[in-house]
Amino acid sequence: MILQFILLIMLAYAVGFIYYGLYRNITARIQGRYGPTIYQTFYDSIKLFSKKESVSYGWMFYLGPIIMATGAVLTLIMIPLFSDGEYLKSVTSNTNLFVLLYIMVLGPLGNALAVGTGGNPFGVMGVTRGLTRLMGLELPFYIAIIALILANGSSSISDIMQAQATDGWNAINHPFLFIAAMISMVGFMGASPFDIPGAPQEVYSGPATEFSGKFLALLMSQNSIFSFAKLVLIVDLFLGGADNLVMLVLKTLAIFISIIFIGVVYGRYKVDQAVDFLMKIPTLIGLIGLVRIIWFG
Amino acid sequence: MNSVFLLINLFPILFLYQYSGHIDMSLVLTNEFTLTLRQTPLGTFFAYLSLISIFLVTIAQSTKKLKCSYFLLQILLSFAMFVIVFAGDFITLFIGWEIMTWSSYFLISKSNNTNAKTMQKYILFSLASAFFLIAGMVIAYAYAGSFDFEKISTSFHTIPFDIQVTLLVLFTLSFFIKTGVIGLHYWVVDTYSKAPDLFSAILSAVMSKMGIYGLFLIYGEIIGYHQLKTMFGTILNGSHFGYALAFIGVLTSIIATFKAITQDEIKRLLAYSSIAQLGYIVAAIGLGTVYGVSGALYYTLLHTIIKLLLFINVAAIIAQTGKSRFSELGGLIYRTPVSFVMLLVGIIGLAGFPPLGGFASKFMVYNAFIDTKFAILLIGMLFSGAASFLYCYKLVYGIYLGHPNSEGLENQKEVPISYLIPQVILVLLLVAIGAFPGVFISVINPILKEFLMTPLHVESIGIMPSFIGDFNGLFIMSAFATIFVLILILVVTLKSKMVKNVDRFDISYCGETPNEKTPLHYGYGMGTEIHRIAVVGAVLKRSSSHFYEFLATQTKRTSELFSRMYYGNIHNTAIIILLFFSALFFIGVK
Numbered sequence: 001m002i003l004q005f006i007l008l009i010m011l012a013y014a015v016g017f018i019y020y021g022l023y024r025n026i027t028a029r030i031q032g033r034y035g036p037t038i039y040q041t042f043y044d045s046i047k048l049f050s051k052k053e054s055v056s057y058g059w060m061f062y063l064g065p066i067i068m069a070t071g072a073v074l075t076l077i078m079i080p081l082f083s084d085g086e087y088l089k090s091v092t093s094n095t096n097l098f099v100l101l102y103i104m105v106l107g108p109l110g111n112a113l114a115v116g117t118g119g120n121p122f123g124v125m126g127v128t129r130g131l132t133r134l135m136g137l138e139l140p141f142y143i144a145i146i147a148l149i150l151a152n153g154s155s156s157i158s159d160i161m162q163a164q165a166t167d168g169w170n171a172i173n174h175p176f177l178f179i180a181a182m183i184s185m186v187g188f189m190g191a192s193p194f195d196i197p198g199a200p201q202e203v204y205s206g207p208a209t210e211f212s213g214k215f216l217a218l219l220m221s222q223n224s225i226f227s228f229a230k231l232v233l234i235v236d237l238f239l240g241g242a243d244n245l246v247m248l249v250l251k252t253l254a255i256f257i258s259i260i261f262i263g264v265v266y267g268r269y270k271v272d273q274a275v276d277f278l279m280k281i282p283t284l285i286g287l288i289g290l291v292r293i294i295w296f297g
Numbered sequence: 298m299n300s301v302f303l304l305i306n307l308f309p310i311l312f313l314y315q316y317s318g319h320i321d322m323s324l325v326l327t328n329e330f331t332l333t334l335r336q337t338p339l340g341t342f343f344a345y346l347s348l349i350s351i352f353l354v355t356i357a358q359s360t361k362k363l364k365c366s367y368f369l370l371q372i373l374l375s376f377a378m379f380v381i382v383f384a385g386d387f388i389t390l391f392i393g394w395e396i397m398t399w400s401s402y403f404l405i406s407k408s409n410n411t412n413a414k415t416m417q418k419y420i421l422f423s424l425a426s427a428f429f430l431i432a433g434m435v436i437a438y439a440y441a442g443s444f445d446f447e448k449i450s451t452s453f454h455t456i457p458f459d460i461q462v463t464l465l466v467l468f469t470l471s472f473f474i475k476t477g478v479i480g481l482h483y484w485v486v487d488t489y490s491k492a493p494d495l496f497s498a499i500l501s502a503v504m505s506k507m508g509i510y511g512l513f514l515i516y517g518e519i520i521g522y523h524q525l526k527t528m529f530g531t532i533l534n535g536s537h538f539g540y541a542l543a544f545i546g547v548l549t550s551i552i553a554t555f556k557a558i559t560q561d562e563i564k565r566l567l568a569y570s571s572i573a574q575l576g577y578i579v580a581a582i583g584l585g586t587v588y589g590v591s592g593a594l595y596y597t598l599l600h601t602i603i604k605l606l607l608f609i610n611v612a613a614i615i616a617q618t619g620k621s622r623f624s625e626l627g628g629l630i631y632r633t634p635v636s637f638v639m640l641l642v643g644i645i646g647l648a649g650f651p652p653l654g655g656f657a658s659k660f661m662v663y664n665a666f667i668d669t670k671f672a673i674l675l676i677g678m679l680f681s682g683a684a685s686f687l688y689c690y691k692l693v694y695g696i697y698l699g700h701p702n703s704e705g706l707e708n709q710k711e712v713p714i715s716y717l718i719p720q721v722i723l724v725l726l727l728v729a730i731g732a733f734p735g736v737f738i739s740v741i742n743p744i745l746k747e748f749l750m751t752p753l754h755v756e757s758i759g760i761m762p763s764f765i766g767d768f769n770g771l772f773i774m775s776a777f778a779t780i781f782v783l784i785l786i787l788v789v790t791l792k793s794k795m796v797k798n799v800d801r802f803d804i805s806y807c808g809e810t811p812n813e814k815t816p817l818h819y820g821y822g823m824g825t826e827i828h829r830i831a832v833v834g835a836v837l838k839r840s841s842s843h844f845y846e847f848l849a850t851q852t853k854r855t856s857e858l859f860s861r862m863y864y865g866n867i868h869n870t871a872i873i874i875l876l877f878f879s880a881l882f883f884i885g886v887k
Contacts, residue, residue, distance in 0.1 A: 049791060050791075055799045055803060055804075056799065057799070057801070058630070058631055060630060060637075060698075062788075065788075066781065066784050066785055066788060067781070069784050070777060070780045070781045070784055073780045073784070074773075074776060074777060074780055077776070095766075096660075096763075096765075096766045096767070096768055097766075098659075098660055098663055098768070099651050099656070099660075099768060099773065101679075102649065102650050102651050102656060103650075103651055103773075105650075105683075105686065106650050106651070109648070109650075109686060109690065112690055112694075113641070113693065113698065116690075116693070116694045116697075116698030116699055117630060117698050118804065119628070119698075119699055119700050119801050119804055119817060120804040120805065120806070121699075121806075121816075121817050121818075121819050122805075122806075124694065124698075124699065124819045124823070125819060127690065128687070128690070128819065128823050128824065128826070129826070131686050131687040131690060132687060132824075132826060132827055132830075134683055134686065134687075135680070135683055135684045135687070135827075136830075138679070138680065138683040139676070139680055139683075142676050142679045142680065142683075143676055146667075146672050146675055146676055146679075147672065149667060149765060150667065150670065150672055153765065154765050154766055155667075155763075155765040155766040156765075156766040159766075204805065209805060210804060210805065214788060214791050215788075218784075218788065271826060272826060272827075272829035272830045272831075275827075275830045275833075276830055276831050276832065279830075279832055287673070290672055290673070290676075294533070294670060294672055
């Protein structure tokens with residue numbers, strides 16, 4: 001059990017970093033650069049873990065990244081990895097989509113406290129914009145998830161995943177919901193045009209501004225774990241889950257690369273434009289899918 | 298003398314201990330009118346809520362130098378609420394309602410901040426509430442022949458349909474005013490923010506719950522949810538009436554959440570947040586399913602705990618610093634660390650995050666929405682929940698984080714212990730409910746039986762039951778704690794020296810060095826950018842005050858018109874009197 005946990009976290013950590021390396025590489029190639037090696041992010045993280053942090057603003061400042069990492073790991077262990085349901089069954093059987101929705105926001109909000117303690121106005125600006133963006137970002141995602149819960153009569157991810165083995169993928173059965181959820185996912189993964197909270201040109205790097213040393217490394221690591229968890233969630237909900245590791249990696253990679261492609265070609269929205277867009281088009285698409293399920297499902 | 302009155306305020310909680318068994322009293326006035334007090338599970342639940350809350354607030358009041366009359370009015374208020382929740386007929390209920398209105402009116406006037414306008418608003422809306430109530434009860438008496446709840450309940454189906462609807466609307470309006478549903482919330486914000494700081498806690502946590510009790514009384518006990526469903530027909534898996542009520546509730550919560558985000562004054566933010574949370578409860582009451590009713594009750598409990606905690610916390614900070622705005626506060630975290638932790642737990646509960654009790658209540662309500670298939674309303678509710686993270690963060694950042702934004706904050710000390718004791722109790726309650734969400738189901742089940750519904754089944758106290766997948770509070774809490782501790786150990790053991798705390802101006806700031814005069818606190822600006830979002834901005838521009846001002850000017854003009862008839866010209870007056878009597882005469886002849 002404990003070994004499984006450690007393996008799971010290591011896997012997510014490794015895959016997440018490789019994906020992030022891929023992201024930097026692909027973005028560079030599209031922009032006509034060579035870009036760093038795929039392992040560059042991993043090296044950075046290892047280096048930062050051994051470095052001394054340069055500033056501190058008291059205990060709350062230290063707790064933030066730890067809460068954020070806790071939120072990421074908790075999200076990871078609550079999402080079933082494979083569709084047979086054997087792996088880490090004791091944990092994932094408790095998974096409820098409503099709980100998961102809140103757990104996913106728990107980490108960033110914990111970190112927001114540390115950012116506030118740091119006293120850098122740019123960090124707080126990033127957090128505030130992030131929370132404002134969340135208003136728009138969650139809306140299509142909620143619609144997709146509620147519709148799936150209604151369609152399956154269960155809020156357990158395993159149930160929704162297993163139902164797809166017989167009925168076919170949700171992405172094909174409910175394309176509107178898939179599109180709405182994917183647009184939200186672009187934002188959740190921190191890709192353009194919704195990469196507002198950490199925008200380097202506007203608010204420094206937003207929430208990460210004041211952190212250094214092992215806390216910055218912790219933030220980077222949790223980001224890769226968290227990204228992997230979110231990709232697995234989408235695969236579980238819409239692409240029928242995966243039987244083995246190869247399928248899981250292929251499916252998550254497909255989603256990830258499509259998100260990169262969207263992110264690369266778009267500029268960044270202002271926060272009000274982003275929320276405005278999200279509250280209109282993806283929400284409308286999602287609502288069509290929802291109405292289809294309630295009245296014609 | 299003061300301490301004597303203070304002790305008397307602590308006394309009502311013993312009353313409950315004394316009467317935990319059974320209350321059944323009646324005072325016969327005439328053959329037709331009897332004042333009755335009877336104990337129901339619902340009433341007991343609300344009585345416990347209000348009396349325990351008043352007990353906790355009184356502890357916080359113990360170091361404040363308050364006048365005897367303040368405590369006297371407060372004890373009168375507890376008495377009034379006691380009468381309301383145990384009333385067995387409308388007359389008793391109305392007596393309690395009036396005592397509550399007047400005692401709270403004078404309590405609000407004890408504050409230094411209130412002005413005549415606030416008081417007028419409060420009393421006008423309270424009177425309107427009372428008038429709706431009295432109109433309803435008189436109509437009910439005319440048709441059912443009694444003021445007694447049970448008699449009205451048994452003969453309700455014999456009343457003609459249009460009268461039934463009239464009764465429903467009158468009672469609903471009366472209690473909606475107390476809960477502050479959007480449109481009728483005009484008095485809430487001003488009153489909560491101008492009332493004495495600790496009395497705001499009672500206003501928000503307890504008195505608004507009397508409106509919730511009233512709604513339960515009308516829908517659950519007197520009319521009955523099954524009857525409501527047959528009266529109005531069904532839509533999806535709920536009733537039309539439920540849909541309307543849930544719609545009003547969700548709309549209330551969304552608009553109030555937007556308004557809360559843009560507030561600068563702490564207590565105004567909390568007031569709007571209170572309106573939003575009560576919107577959830579109203580929505581859940583409207584659904585009228587097993588999960589709806591239990592969700593509403595659960596939410597009532599949690600909202601009472603959380604709002605008491607937050608208002609007491611904020612009252613302590615205001616008393617300590619003398620500042621009540623986000624733009625004047627900030628950076629108190631290391632000066633008042635205990636208060637900070639208390640508020641932190643409070644906002645985690647308010648935002649409804651899983652390890653704490655706040656989530657259990659939201660989860661129940663979400664289940665109710667899934668049960669009735671009101672998906673779009675559920676999404677609206679989830680949306681307002683997501684938007685509420687913003688004002689939760691503003692609350693904690695504006696007061697405790699960031700930089701001190703006015704003089705004297707640098708040398709603040711921890712707030713008095715009398716404020717901290719009730720907060721600690723409430724925080725422990727919140728954590729306990731988060732870990733064992735099933736405990737409270739045993740309190741809800743008798744109430745469900747009272748409403749003729751099937752009680753919920755609980756496997757273990759750590760689990761919140763649900764038909765679409767349980768919520769295991771104990772598991773989430775232990776998993777969170779374990780992972781947190783593991784990562785903490787990892788971070789601590791990693792080889793690196795902890796750096797000394799640096800000066801608060803030692804931040805990366807565009808290559809410049811900020812100083813005392815640099816505006817570094819983001820407390821006021823936070824959340825104001827939602828004005829720029831087209832949809833939200835359009836909502837925020839509208840205000841119910843425009844409507845009420847319009848109503849006031851129109852009423853004034855109409856009364857001016859009437860007064861001209863009487864005082865303008867003697868001939869006109871004579872003609873009008875003549876016309877009036879001739880009209881009467883013709884009606885009489887017919």
